[in-house]
Amino acid sequence: MKNMHYTRDNMAELLRGHDINPTHQRIEIAHALFSRQEHLSADQVMAIVNTRHSETSKATVYNTLKLFLEKRLIRELIVDPSKVFYDPNTTPHHHIYEIDSGKMSDIDADQVKITGLPPLPDNMVTEGIDLIVRIRNKN
Amino acid sequence: MKNMHYTRDNMAELLRGHDINPTHQRIEIAHALFSRQEHLSADQVMAIVNTRHSETSKATVYNTLKLFLEKRLIRELIVDPSKVFYDPNTTPHHHIYEIDSGKMSDIDADQVKITGLPPLPDNMVTEGIDLIVRIRNKN
């Protein structure tokens, strides 16, 4: 997704590539997420999509985000107890979370090494590893 | 806290040691958490504490858990999007989360090494590092 122009057409292409039927609403939601490359909550996605005139309902925003998750188009960030954030960057990476401001930034997974994790039971697979560094201002 | 008998008296002692005035309700809540050494949600804490007869209100459960957090008696686990869990184990450790069942288990931080994390801005301090391994059943 580097150097990509986030046109609606390209969004449709992206959706098709993930087995998602590119409807108007889905294209708008994908566009909101990918053109910003930021971590957005469902609320924020909805606000962005509906800025000019109402384009999608709350139910559709939630349904669509869930669909994108299943199809591995985006990633879910469970970091703030009050709401989930969605991350259009699905490459392996970790997060720094500023507790006070809520600001989040990425750490490329390449530079980070995690060793010594215990082996999993045979019938289990790793769905993902979330590493979150919580930081705050010195007093 | 190894080999400790989780009597109410010992709970009171523990609370005093963390600058917390040991009231009846606080002792009961601490007892619920520490005698089990499990990750409990606010809901679960309340259910446990009020099994026999009503002992504490919802407001007190939430107030008390927040107080325990501030005084670093327990730790907050943000793992499930729908609710926060509280962990009586404050020694450095990480978590394995079974997505389907919600079951959580600990990984001692001693055996795990994390290297290559970027340096923080000068005015910032690390509040904590959360490492969560999300696993699920093979199909």
Next chain:
DNA sequence: TCCGGAAGTTAGACAAAGTCTAGATTATTG
């Protein structure tokens, strides 16, 4: 002992995120 304030607790109203339902729209296919 009595008074008064501080600390703690409470019921219940409230807020916000997210889910669900049942009907309306749109697209697709024979």
Next chain:
DNA sequence: CAATAATCTAGACTTTGTCTAACTTCCGGA
């Protein structure tokens, strides 16, 4: 064009957590 499947929608509902204002308990000093 009709039938069917897929998608979208408003709004009711659920759940977790917060807030408020009143009530209780505790404690130190006169």
